[in-house]
Amino acid sequence: MKALVTGGAGFIGSHLVDHLVSEGLDVVVVDNLSMGDLHNIKHQDEVTIYVEDVRNEKFMQQLLQEEQPDYIYFLAAVASVADSIERPAETHSVNQTAVFNMLEYIRKTNLPIKQFLFTSSAAVYGNLPELPKKEDSRVDPLSPYAIDKYATERFVLAYGELYDLPTVCVRFFNVYGPGQNPSSPYSGVLSILTDCLQNNKPFTLYGDGSQTRDFVYVEDVIQALWLITKSKTAHEVFNIANGNETSLNSIIETYEKVAGISLKVKMMPGRDGEVKRSVANIGKLVKLGYTTKWSLESGLNKYWEGA
Ligand code: UD2
Known part of the structure; x- marks a missing residue:
């Protein structure tokens, strides 16, 4: 089994990469090192690493063809609300267009993936008063970051339903x-x-x-991501938090x-x-076997x- 992790040299990505390697998967990383650092990856010599930008569409298409990953974890992002307000166009090109282009390529080429996991954010809930946030709580994205994350979730889920792709979204709280x-x-x-x-x-x-x-330790986040992969869940959204x-x-x-x-x-x-x-309400994740350690x-x- 092979996994592609975009943003795999970043904070959460590198922990995920190390976990996937320890589970025996072949792992391919794409990271432009804007925030990431290859030293974050403990199992560097066991991983195929491309220092590239996910916005390089040609490169990404070639990579998918050559590597044929079973699992895709899309973690590459401009990961900040405040940054998205400073640089809305750049945020959009990474947080939405790059994801959309990849989905579109998977659809057009019928790439046989087992799971496409998009990492969204608690930002989508905005400032509405209902707490704790459940996955089906109302959303109110307030920033370019939150709008991109929410709109991309909808693309990811709609592509899943419309074209029968095993797609899933997670909403990270504060990792x-x-x-x-x-x-x-x-x-x-x-x-x-x-x-x-x-x-x-x-x-x-x-x-x-x-x-x-809602601060959640990164090891619990990796536990959650791996449970979602193992459960073969598709067409769902999960909060990832401590609760x-x-x-x-x-x-x-x-x-x-x-x-x-x-x-x-x-x-x-x-x-x-x-x-x-x-x-967050983490009940949905708990049903998959998640326990915050x-x-x-x-x-x-x-x-x-x-x-
Ligand atoms: C987090 C995520 C963001 C998005 C959002 C959803 C991170 C790094 N960012 O943003 O990607 O998913 O959640 O709501 O996890 N603060 C200070 N001083 C500082 C830095 C931060 O007071 O030097 C405050 C900041 O104004 C905020 C809180 O600390 O009220 C948490 O800030 P953050 O940047 O860690 O995370 P957040 O919740 O803004």
Whole structure:
């Protein structure tokens, strides 16, 4: 069995690649290294790696023909709400057009895939008051990022239904853990907090810290992705999260305790397009056998030990 992972050198992608290798799959990675780093992949010498952009349509078509993957995990993305507001056209070309082009090629060539998994985001739910978010909760995408993710989900699911392709979508909530790049202001808040605590840098807090998120440790995310693949699920959407709502203030406090360091905080106004509260109902994933192995505290401890 062969798996193609786009964005396979990125934070979540590289953990997935290592897991797929350990499950005995042949793994092919495409990554333009815009945020990713090949060193993230532990099993580098057992993986076929292409440093390319998923927007290179010719290249992607040739790759699919030559490699004939059974599983495709589409993780390549401009993975930030704030970044999508700065660069909406570029975000769109990666987060929607590149995925669409691949689906279209699979359809036209009848490529015999076993599962096409698209990674969407909790951003699609926006700021509607119903909590926790279920996969069939109303959506209200507020940013170019969220709109692209939601529209692409619809393409992925419609292609699945209309052309009988085994497609599935997942909505990541706030994933954290080793390998998350802290270098961009759009990086995950926990990678930035880790960098600040480690290097005695001031942390910029956007808003008053009362915004909430559902933080999930990357190993649990990989568990979820692999369960979805093993279950041969198609035409479905799954939340991938921990199922707990935590405010930014509370995560800062917990992380300060874990690290035994007190953080210097600089306050800034909240970011545009931001979601105020976010927490998932993970019941659908639990039905597939998902159990969260990492609480926020144990996940942060593990992350801090390895940092
Ligand atoms: C996450 C995802 C994004 C999208 C979104 C869906 C990451 C990196 N991004 O965005 O791709 O799926 O969820 O809702 O996982 N913050 C600070 N200071 C900082 C950085 C962040 O205060 O230096 C705040 C930020 O304004 C936000 C919270 O921390 O309120 C979490 O920020 P984030 O960038 O980690 O994730 P989020 O939820 O904006």
